Structures are given as structure tokens and as C-alpha cells.
Amino acid sequence: MRTSPWIPAFYLGPAVLIMVAACLYPVLSAFQLGFFDWSMGTPWSDARWVGLDSFVSALSDPRVWSSLWTTLQFAAVSVSVEMVAGIALALALERPVRGTAFFRTLFILPMMIAPIAVGLAWRYLFDAQFGLVNAVLGLFGIAARGWLADPTLAFAAIVVADIWQWTPFVFIMMVAALANVDAAVIEASRIDGAKWWQMTFMVKLPMVMHVIAITLMMRLIDAFRVLEVIYVLTFGGPGDSTEILALHIYKTAFVGQQLGAAAAISVLLLVVVVALSWGALRLSNPLKNDR
Amino acid sequence: MKRHSPLFAALHYAMLIALAVLCIAPIAVIFTTSLRQQVQIFAEPLNFIFTPTLENYRAVLEEDKFSSYLMNSLFVGIVSTAVTLVLGCMAAYGLARFRFAGRNMVAYTTLLLRTVPLAVLAIPVFMIWNQWHLVNSLWGLVLLYVAVNLPFTIWLLYGFVLQVPIELEEAAAIDGCGPIKVFMKVLLPLMAPGLAAASIFTFRIAWNEFILALVLTDRHTRTLPVAASLFITDMGVDWGKVMAMGSLIAIPPLIFTFVAARQIITGLTAGAVKG
Numbered sequence: 001m002r003t004s005p006w007i008p009a010f011y012l013g014p015a016v017l018i019m020v021a022a023c024l025y026p027v028l029s030a031f032q033l034g035f036f037d038w039s040m041g042t043p044w045s046d047a048r049w050v051g052l053d054s055f056v057s058a059l060s061d062p063r064v065w066s067s068l069w070t071t072l073q074f075a076a077v078s079v080s081v082e083m084v085a086g087i088a089l090a091l092a093l094e095r096p097v098r099g100t101a102f103f104r105t106l107f108i109l110p111m112m113i114a115p116i117a118v119g120l121a122w123r124y125l126f127d128a129q130f131g132l133v134n135a136v137l138g139l140f141g142i143a144a145r146g147w148l149a150d151p152t153l154a155f156a157a158i159v160v161a162d163i164w165q166w167t168p169f170v171f172i173m174m175v176a177a178l179a180n181v182d183a184a185v186i187e188a189s190r191i192d193g194a195k196w197w198q199m200t201f202m203v204k205l206p207m208v209m210h211v212i213a214i215t216l217m218m219r220l221i222d223a224f225r226v227l228e229v230i231y232v233l234t235f236g237g238p239g240d241s242t243e244i245l246a247l248h249i250y251k252t253a254f255v256g257q258q259l260g261a262a263a264a265i266s267v268l269l270l271v272v273v274v275a276l277s278w279g280a281l282r283l284s285n286p287l288k289n290d291r
Numbered sequence: 292m293k294r295h296s297p298l299f300a301a302l303h304y305a306m307l308i309a310l311a312v313l314c315i316a317p318i319a320v321i322f323t324t325s326l327r328q329q330v331q332i333f334a335e336p337l338n339f340i341f342t343p344t345l346e347n348y349r350a351v352l353e354e355d356k357f358s359s360y361l362m363n364s365l366f367v368g369i370v371s372t373a374v375t376l377v378l379g380c381m382a383a384y385g386l387a388r389f390r391f392a393g394r395n396m397v398a399y400t401t402l403l404l405r406t407v408p409l410a411v412l413a414i415p416v417f418m419i420w421n422q423w424h425l426v427n428s429l430w431g432l433v434l435l436y437v438a439v440n441l442p443f444t445i446w447l448l449y450g451f452v453l454q455v456p457i458e459l460e461e462a463a464a465i466d467g468c469g470p471i472k473v474f475m476k477v478l479l480p481l482m483a484p485g486l487a488a489a490s491i492f493t494f495r496i497a498w499n500e501f502i503l504a505l506v507l508t509d510r511h512t513r514t515l516p517v518a519a520s521l522f523i524t525d526m527g528v529d530w531g532k533v534m535a536m537g538s539l540i541a542i543p544p545l546i547f548t549f550v551a552a553r554q555i556i557t558g559l560t561a562g563a564v565k566g
Binding site: 007008009010011012015018019021022027029038044092097103105108110114116120121125130132168169176211214215224232259262263273274277280 | 300303306310311313315317318320321324332378379381382384386389394397399400401402403404405406407408409410411412414415417418419422435437438439442445495498500502506516520523528530534537538540541544545547548549552553555556559560563
């Protein structure tokens with residue numbers, strides 16, 4: 001369609017203007033801010049140019065590296081469990097039965113509830129004295145533990161909360177993907193005498209591999225963005241055992257008041273996420289569907 | 292296809308029910324705890340038979356500022372959603388129906404912005420909103436939530452615009468509809484499921500978000516999640532009140548989920564799974 005350039009400008013202009021002003025410009029400012037030493041509450045004109053200092057000290061700060069390591073472990077463990085559990089459950093429960101829609105409604109609840117409520121619920125459940133987790137374990141004769149006071153157990157707690165919240169997402173994606181597999185292909189493999197495991201691993205899963213890859217990318221990106229649930233559940237503690245990168249940035253900026261340093265670390269997180277997003281785009285590019 | 296045997300069906304339901312219990316239990320804990328008295332909260336976690344009390348809700352509602360926090364949350368949630376929807380709809384239409392210089396750049400930048408972590412935005416947004424005098428203003432929050440929700444909304448709706456045959460629009464134009472009438476009368480009704488999904492996802496962020504809201508608001512412009520987060524202190528957590536607050540915050544998303552689960556699932560799977 002050949003039209004005057006003013007027509008697309010009319011449709012896109014307002015949205016582009018807002019995204020540039022309130023999203024792209026702040027992201028680019030994070031880079032710029034990394035070059036300055038600025039404290040909150042002082043005018044920007046007092047900011048001191050420090051060049052690459054913030055970036056150099058961020059990259060040589062062991063706390064940044066340990067936080068990045070925590071983030072990687074958190075993403076690796078929770079996303080793997082979510083993917084395996086989500087796919088397995090989808091394969092087991094793909095066939096619609098009476099009431100399927102109702103159950104799926106219940107399954108999306110964990111994703112819709114406010115992160116602050118999710119964090120609080122798990123903080124309460126994992127409480128050492130009156131938490132339900134210890135109480136239930138006690139029924140099986142397992143001694144009570146201080147879940148949120150022990151570094152390893154606290155890490156387990158944030159992983160459990162994330163798995164609870166996001167396994168249903170993988171499940172929903174996989175059920176939708178499996179429903180789109182051509183029934184004729186399944187029928188053909190059945191006639192050819194495929195066993196259930198052959199059907200699963202050699203027919204169904206390869207046919208939905210594309211969706212598995214996209215789901216994995218989406219989950220990884222989100223795992224690096226998680227902040228609110230962990231903020232409420234552990235606030236990074238005990239020590240810095242659950243201080244993922246996003247939380248480290250928040251604390252450096254708003255507790256430690258070192259905005260330049262925090263901005264430099266933001267750039268690090270941004271690089272990781274943009275790299276993942278680029279991978280996701282290569283897998284699933286909505287523009288490819290264009291006429 | 293062969294029908295399930297009764298044993299298989301029983302197993303199927305047993306698994307579904309077990310999963311449903313796992314999904315609901317933590318949410319149920321929020322509600323039940325909010326109905327307990329402080330003394331009961333600290334004792335006998337497995338005792339589910341207790342006399343419910345609305346004491347915590349009364350304490351939260353009587354908090355002098357509660358109604359203003361509620362109004363702030365409603366304002367931010369509704370205005371952000373409305374603005375995002377209108378602008379996102381227009382942009383999706385523009386991207387889907389016109390070819391113009393810079394189209395690819397706009398499209399790819401939008402896709403990448405969708406994944407920017409809020410933690411990365413927190414610092415520069417705080418700084419820039421300070422310069423623009425948007426800190427401690429509800430409009431500042433609205434601007435932020437519109438900006439972070441537009442990328443997802445545009446891409447979700449883009450898919451829906453593509454599904455509408457352009458011949459429909461052309462036919463309406465031949466019948467004498469102007470461009471605006473075509474948009475309103477032909478396109479919008481056909482995009483209804485997409486609009487529903489987009490509005491639920493946008494409202495969810497604007498209503499639930501509290502980290503940036505914590506940084507960008509003060510005593511007067513606080514939203515409910517921010518107010519709830521303030522019950523968590525170094526001294527500990529005021530469980531009864533905070534769970535009552537959490538329950539109240541959870542109500543709108545719960546309603547949306549039960550009313551529009553199908554649209555939410557469409558929104559979740561859009562782009563990755565066709566159909």
C-alpha cells in the first residue's frame with residue numbers, strides 16, 4: 001500500500017514517542033549514568049565525570065561476580081525444573097477431559113497474583129517457627145529448619161517459589177503446542193506400531209521443538225528479570241546468598257546510594273538479557289509472518 | 292482415538308486435582324492467614340479450624356490513608372491500561388498495514404524493549420522523572436507503566452490485525468466508511484480477544500508492580516502494593532495486616548482470571564504458538 005508517510009506517523013507516533021521517552025531513553029541513560037558519580041538528592045550538575053571507573057570497579061567487584069553467579073544458578077536450576085516438569089505434565093495431561101478449562105484457570109492463578117503477595121505467601125510458608133513447610137515436614141518426622149536463615153535453604157526457597165509460579169506457564173505453552181500437532185501424524189505413527197515412548201520422543205517432542213525453544217528463551221529472560229518476589233521473600237539474604245543481579249542493582253542504588261556503580265552493573269544485566277532476547281528473536285520473529 | 296480406560300481417567304483427574312491444590316495452597320494461605328488473630332498466626336500452623344476474624348481487615352481499612360492508596364492504585368491501573376490499549380492498538384495497526392521507512396527499526400526496537408528488566412530502568416527513571424518533575428506524581432507512574440507495557444501490547448495486537456483480511460477493510464471503504472469508521476467498526480470488534488488479553492496483562496503490571504512505585508511515590512501517591520510492602524520491616528512482618536492487604540490486592544487479578552482465562556491463555560501463547 002503506498003500512502004503518504006504522515007498516515008503511519010499518525011498511527012505509530014504517540015506510541016513510539018512514549019516508548020522512546022520513557023523506556024529507550026532511560027535505558028540509554030543507564031549507560032551514560034555509569035560514567036558519572038552522582039548521589040541522589042543532589043543536582044545533576046554536581047555529578048562528577050569518572051569515565052570508565054564505575055565499569056572497571058563493577059567488573060572487579062567480587063560481590064558483582066558472586067551476584068551474577070547466584071543469578072545464573074537461580075536461572076539454571078529453576079528454569080530446568082520448570083521446563084522438565086512443565087513438558088512432562090503437558091504430555092501426561094494433554095488430552096482434554098471434562099473440566100479441563102476450569103483446571104487451566106486454576107493453573108494460571110500463580111502468574112496473575114501480585115508478586116508482593118507471592119513473596120509474602122512463601123515467606124510465611126517457609127517461616128521457621130510457624131511456617132506450613134516445617135509443619136508438614138514435621139508430620140513425616142523431619143526436624144524443623146530455619147529455611148530463610150540458611151544460605152543453601154534460602155536459595156532453595158527462592159527456587160521453589162519461582163517453580164511454583166512459572167511451571168504452569170511452560171505447561172500452558174506446551175499444551176497449546178501439542179494441541180496443534182497434526183493428529184494425522186500421531187495416527188500414522190500409531191498405525192506404524194510406535195510405542196508410547198517412541199511417539200513421545202520421536203514424534204511429538206520433535207514436532208513442538210520450536211515452541212520448547214521459544215518457551216525456554218522466554219523463561220530464561222524472565223529469570224534474569226525477577227526482582228519483586230525475591231525482594232519480599234529474602235531481600236537477598238541471609239548474607240548475599242540470594243542476592244540476584246537485579247536485587248544487587250536495586251540495593252546498590254537505593255540502599256547504598258551509589259547510582260553510578262548501580263548503573264554500571266545495570267549495563268551488565270542488560271547485556272545478558274539483550275543477548276538472550278536476540279536469541280529469542282532469531283527463533284521466533286513475529287515479522288517473518290508478514291505478507 | 293481410543294477412549295480413556297476408567298483407571299486412566301481416575302489417574303488423570305487425581306493429577307489435575309493434586310496440581311490444582313499445589314497452585315491454590317499458597318494463595319489460600321494468604322486468605323486464611325488474613326482471617327486469623329495475631330496469636331493464632333504464631334501457633335499451630337496446621338490448625339485450620341479457627342474462628343475467622345475480620346480484625347485485620349478492619350485495622351487495614353481504618354488506616355487513615357487506605358482509601359487514598361486504593362484510589363491511587365485504581366487510577367494508575369485504569370489510566371495506564373486505557374492509554375496503553377489505545378496507543379498500542381494504533382501502533383499495531385500502523386505496523387501491520389503500512390510499509391514505510393524505518394518500519395523495521397521501530398519493530399525490532401519494540402521487540403527488544405519488551406525484555407528490559409525493571410531493575411535496569413529503576414535508576415535512570417528515578418533520575419529522569421526527577422528532572423521532569425514526575426516523581427511523587429501518579430502521572431509519572433502512568434507514563435512508566437504505559438511505556439513498559441506498550442511493546443508487549445503492540446506485538447500481541449499486531450498478530451490480531453494480521454488475522455483480519457484486508458479485503459474486509461477495503462469492502463467497508465467501498466461502502467463509504469472513512470478510515471476511522473473502518474478502524475472502529477470493522478477492525479476493533481474482530482480484535483476483541485486480543486484487546487481483552489492486552490488489557491488484563493497491562494492492568495496486572497500497573498496494579499501489582501511495587502519496586503518502581505516504591506521509588507517513585509511518596510506518602511500521598513503510594514499504591515496498594517507499596518503500602519503493603521511497608522508492613523515488612525527489619526523488625527519483622529505484621530502478618531495479619533499484610534495478608535489482609537495482600538488479599539485485597541489479589542482480588543482484581545482473581546476476578547480477571549476467572550472471567551477471562553481463555554483470553555489470558557491466548558495472550559500467554561500468542562506469538563510462540565499459532566492457533
